[in-house]
Amino acid sequence: MSRAGRILLPGIAVLLAAGCAVGPNYKRPYVVTATAYKEIDGWKPSEPADILSRGRWWRIFDDPVLDDLENEIDISNQNIRAAADAADEARALVREAESSFWPSVSLDAGLAHTVTDGAPSVNIKTLGGSLNWTLDPWGSIRRTVESAQASAQAQAAALAEARLTAHADLATDYFELRAQDQLVRLLSAIVTDDETNLKLTQAQYRAGTGYKANILSAETVLLSAQATQVNAGISRATLEHAIAVLLGKPPATFFLRAAGLASVVPTVPPGVPSTLLERRPDIAEAERTVAAANAQIGVAISAFFPSLTLTGSDTYEGLTLGKLIRASHQIWSLGPTLAETLFEGGLRRAQVAQARASYREDVDNYRQTVLSGFQQVEDELATIRILQRQDKLEQADVKDSIEAESLTVNQYKAGTVPYSSVITAQETRLSAEESALSVQEQRFTASVALIQALGGGWTASDLGK
Numbered sequence: 001m002s003r004a005g006r007i008l009l010p011g012i013a014v015l016l017a018a019g020c021a022v023g024p025n026y027k028r029p030y031v032v033t034a035t036a037y038k039e040i041d042g043w044k045p046s047e048p049a050d051i052l053s054r055g056r057w058w059r060i061f062d063d064p065v066l067d068d069l070e071n072e073i074d075i076s077n078q079n080i081r082a083a084a085d086a087a088d089e090a091r092a093l094v095r096e097a098e099s100s101f102w103p104s105v106s107l108d109a110g111l112a113h114t115v116t117d118g119a120p121s122v123n124i125k126t127l128g129g130s131l132n133w134t135l136d137p138w139g140s141i142r143r144t145v146e147s148a149q150a151s152a153q154a155q156a157a158a159l160a161e162a163r164l165t166a167h168a169d170l171a172t173d174y175f176e177l178r179a180q181d182q183l184v185r186l187l188s189a190i191v192t193d194d195e196t197n198l199k200l201t202q203a204q205y206r207a208g209t210g211y212k213a214n215i216l217s218a219e220t221v222l223l224s225a226q227a228t229q230v231n232a233g234i235s236r237a238t239l240e241h242a243i244a245v246l247l248g249k250p251p252a253t254f255f256l257r258a259a260g261l262a263s264v265v266p267t268v269p270p271g272v273p274s275t276l277l278e279r280r281p282d283i284a285e286a287e288r289t290v291a292a293a294n295a296q297i298g299v300a301i302s303a304f305f306p307s308l309t310l311t312g313s314d315t316y317e318g319l320t321l322g323k324l325i326r327a328s329h330q331i332w333s334l335g336p337t338l339a340e341t342l343f344e345g346g347l348r349r350a351q352v353a354q355a356r357a358s359y360r361e362d363v364d365n366y367r368q369t370v371l372s373g374f375q376q377v378e379d380e381l382a383t384i385r386i387l388q389r390q391d392k393l394e395q396a397d398v399k400d401s402i403e404a405e406s407l408t409v410n411q412y413k414a415g416t417v418p419y420s421s422v423i424t425a426q427e428t429r430l431s432a433e434e435s436a437l438s439v440q441e442q443r444f445t446a447s448v449a450l451i452q453a454l455g456g457g458w459t460a461s462d463l464g465k
Contacts, residue, residue, distance in 0.1 A: 021139025022305070023298020026146075026291050029363045031370045033273045039381035040270065057456050058171055060266045061444075065259070066174050069247065073166050076248030083155075083162035090148075090155035097148040100141045103133030103310070128315030128331075135308040135336075143298035150295060153463045154288035160281035160458050168452040170246045172445050177239040178261040179441035180232055185260065186433050187229040190426070194222040197422060200413070214419040221423055265443040267384055270377055270454055279455035280373050284463060286366040293359040300355040303348045306340035373453065380450035387443045394436035401425075401432040 058070045074080060110126040136142060198218040204210030244254035277283055312334035341348075408425035411417040 021142045021146075021298055022301045023139070023143055024294060026294045028287060029290060029366055031277070031367050033277070033370075034374075035272065037270055037273060037374075037378055037381055039378050039385065055457050057268075057451050058167065060268070061171070061262070062264075062266075063174075063262065065256070066171065069170060069174065069243065070167055072247050073170060074163060077166045077246055078248055080159070080162050080166055081248075083159040087152070087155045087159045090152035094145065094148045094152050097141070097145045100134065100144070101136070103131050106130050124317060126315060126317045128313060130313040131311065133310040135310060137308055138302040138305040140299055140302035143295045143302065147292045147295035147299065150288045150291035154285045154292065156463055157281040157285035157288060157460075160462065161285060164281060164452060164456045164458065166246060167456065168448050170243060171448045173239050173242050173246070175261065175441060175444040175448070177236055177243065177256065178259060179437060179444075180236040180239065181258040182261045182437055182440075183434070184229065184232050184236070184258070186430075186437065187225060187232060190430055191222065191225045191229055193426070194218065194225050197409070197426075198222050201419060209415065211419075217419055217423060221426065261437070261440055261444070263440075265440070265447055267447050268451060268454070270381060270450070273374055273377075276373050276377065276454070277370065278460040279458065280453075281455065281458050283366075283369050283373055284460045286362070286369040287460075288463070290359065290362045290366050293355070293362045297352065297355040297359055300348070300352040303341075303351065306338050309337045309339070311335065311337060376453040377450070380446055380453050383446045384443065384450060387439055387446060391436070391439050391443060394432070394439050397432045398429075398436050401429040405429045 056067075056070070058066055107129045108126075109128075112124045112126070114122050114124055134141070198215070201210055201214040201218045205212060205215055240254065240256055241251035243256065244251040247254070271279075277287075312332070314332040317331060405422075405425040405428070408417060408421050412419060412422045
């Protein structure tokens with residue numbers, strides 16, 4: 001090593017060791033959390049507390065078809081793939097920022113044909129290298145890397161949120177589709193009953209014990225039920241198409257065989273509110289965004305300090321290539337460069353103010369995200385608890401309406417009540433069964449929504465912080 005190198009490099013090493021990263025060190029912003037959820041009273045979960053930690057949370061519904069569909073999501077869903085690409089991009093930006101820690105070294109070679117008046121022309125060969133190393137005594141590079149790392153973690157959390165949303169959307173669409181299948185079954189039974197009643201009124205009319213008006217009424221009821229049955233296919237087709245797109249498939253190539261809606265709705269315990277900060281990927285994304293913004297304050301502050309760059313070059317120049325690498329042909333230089341901006345019209349102060357304002361904005365967004373997370377859990381807890389109670393009432397209403405319809409039909413056959421009573425009884429029964437089915441569907445979708453609100457088994461430790 002040259003004498004200059006032996007003098008400069010130890011001094012630079014001492015300077016770097018003594019250097020500090022300017023700007024505030026990151027501390028997670030404080031948020032208010034309750035000790036327990038308000039709507040937890042009366043909560044009766046049907047699954048153990050560790051169910052969410054198993055990752056594939058949809059298995060609690062014990063539906064093999066749903067399992068198969070959910071397993072395709074991570075592979076084929078385009079939103080997830082786009083989020084994964086964005087996460088890869090963020091990780092590449094971290095490596096890009098970390099590259100600034102190291103010097104850039106270049107190698108160059110040249111051949112110049114020189115002509116001088118009164119002298120023969122010569123070919124001058126050159127071979128050399130150069131070094132340029134931006135040092136980091138004030139921590140600008142370190143803060144930039146810190147910000148990039150936090151941004152990459154935020155993007156990883158966004159990927160987890162995209163996965164959770166896609167899985168939850170698929171489960172929700174699936175249960176709504178199964179509810180439509182159940183509705184079609186119900187309407188098919190209604191149509192069958194209406195056909196039976198029409199035949200009965202026609203027989204009574206031929207026997208002279210009925211009226212033509214009853215036949216017309218029976219036909220009207222039958223046509224109305226058939227129209228409703230056909231119309232139910234619209235919602236099912238739309239939901240089937242939505243599921244196909246979630247799976248990254250053209251709707252024309254996807255088909256789900258009809259099946260009924262399950263009768264048992266599983267639920268999971270929500271835990272305590274403080275754990276939600278680590279369990280929801282959107283909260284983690286917002287928190288990591290705050291960390292990235294905090295580091296950017298240090299980057300902006302470091303602009304007030306002079307930049308320090310170490311530059312050096314070592315070049316050999318001669319006429320003969322074989323004898324080029326000799327001390328007599330060597331031209332070298334090595335030394336630091338200190339640069340400081342003396343006037344910039346308040347630019348740096350404005351940049352620091354902007355960085356601090358951006359940080360405060362991200363803190364506000366983080367706290368709002370946390371509040372929204374608490375609200376979603378409270379909403380779903382209340383929804384599930386109330387729907388459980390409503391379901392019991394709806395089932396009792398269905399039982400009574402079926403019994404009332406049966407009694408009314410028998411009375412009509414006996415000639416003790418008019419046919420309008422049968423129509424009313426049928427409408428009451430259909431309304432009760434549709435309401436019960438709607439509540440059952442809502443219970444399934446609310447269970448999915450609660451799992452999604454709780455983070456679906458994800459934890460912030462997956463970010464590797």
